[in-house]
Amino acid sequence: MLGSVSKAGRVLDLFTPEAPEWGVSEVATAIGIAKSSAHALLVTLDDIGLVRRLAGGRYRLGWRILELNRTLRHSTDFLGPHRARLQRMAVCLGATVHLGALQGREVIYVDKIVAPHGPVLAESGVGLAMPAHCTALGKVLLASLGPVDADAMLALHGLPRRTASTITDAVGLQEELERIRTLGYGLDLEEAVSSVCCVAAPVRDRRGEVEAAVSLTLPAGTFHDRQQQVRATVRSAAEAISRFRRDRLQLATAG
Incomplete structure (x- = not known):
């Protein structure tokens, strides 16, 4: 469980203003995991709104992050x-x-x-x-x-x-x-x-x-x-x- 959370964090760290979009293969290569594992992580992050899947199968950060940012600032x-x-x-x-x-x-x-x-x-x-x-x-x-x-x-x-x-x-x-x-x-x-x-x-x-x-x-x-x-x-x-x-x-x- 902790390993999965750590890997999810590494996936989120990949998204930057210079590199806002990532595909499954790119994520797998970047953090050194199997393509199937990268796909599973991205699907899970998409399910909870932290990333969002685009029409072409690539991913960007999800809108849920704005909600979390608002909560953080107000709390x-x-x-x-x-x-x-x-x-x-x-x-x-x-x-x-x-x-x-x-x-x-x-x-x-x-x-x-x-x-x-x-x-x-x-x-x-x-x-x-x-x-x-x-x-x-x-x-x-x-x-x-x-x-x-x-x-x-x-x-x-x-x-x-x-x-x-x-x-x-x-x-x-x-x-x-x-x-x-x-x-x-x-x-x-x-x-x-x-x-x-x-x-x-x-x-x-x-x-x-x-x-x-x-x-x-x-x-x-x-x-x-x-x-x-x-x-x-x-x-x-x-x-x-x-x-x-x-x-x-x-x-x-x-x-």
């Missing part, structure tokens, strides 16, 4: 209730706001708000992912894992270079993560995208565990001129979201 309490505040923050600073969560070795963007004249980054967008070690969001989330878990993940996946400023040695990154644990925020100083800097702070769930992170992104020159203000603003926003979630738990418990 994740750090997305909807605080978006207006994050929009004001973006406009006030002329910045781009990201919310991200850790998925394996990557940070996946779960929301993005671009202010008028703010930096528009092709590399980020809802549903896209970046290596965690080179983003402010990702480093905050890695820091929340603790040294042992972060070490294990980094040893498994490595530290690929994105720009000339990317931290690519384990010792340097662990020092950075320890600094984040002490200060409560993380920086990306042109480490993911040249000429762009970010600062991020952790978003905690109702029990105080880091579940996500929020960041502000600005052109490097603007960021360095206003770094103290940007740091204070993003930390205040993250703390407000976390406090809201904690207070909701306390009210539910009291009730």
Whole structure:
């Protein structure tokens, strides 16, 4: 059963904007299984709406995913209730706001708000992912894992270079993560995208565990001129979201 679920996940991972359609033989080759097994997986995924069969026998992602996305967004309490505040923050600073969560070795963007004249980054967008070690969001989330878990993940996946400023040695990154644990925020100083800097702070769930992170992104020159203000603003926003979630738990418990 678990093996079938894992294979189904690998099938879904094949569908990308660059490769939105797949045939049975292509799926079988891509994930290294028999054609009959690939067909069975696609039929099952079609039955539950996660893929849909086209007239020519090829497959695309199914409409059920939109329903699941809506459920996820409406049931994740750090997305909807605080978006207006994050929009004001973006406009006030002329910045781009990201919310991200850790998925394996990557940070996946779960929301993005671009202010008028703010930096528009092709590399980020809802549903896209970046290596965690080179983003402010990702480093905050890695820091929340603790040294042992972060070490294990980094040893498994490595530290690929994105720009000339990317931290690519384990010792340097662990020092950075320890600094984040002490200060409560993380920086990306042109480490993911040249000429762009970010600062991020952790978003905690109702029990105080880091579940996500929020960041502000600005052109490097603007960021360095206003770094103290940007740091204070993003930390205040993250703390407000976390406090809201904690207070909701306390009210539910009291009730």
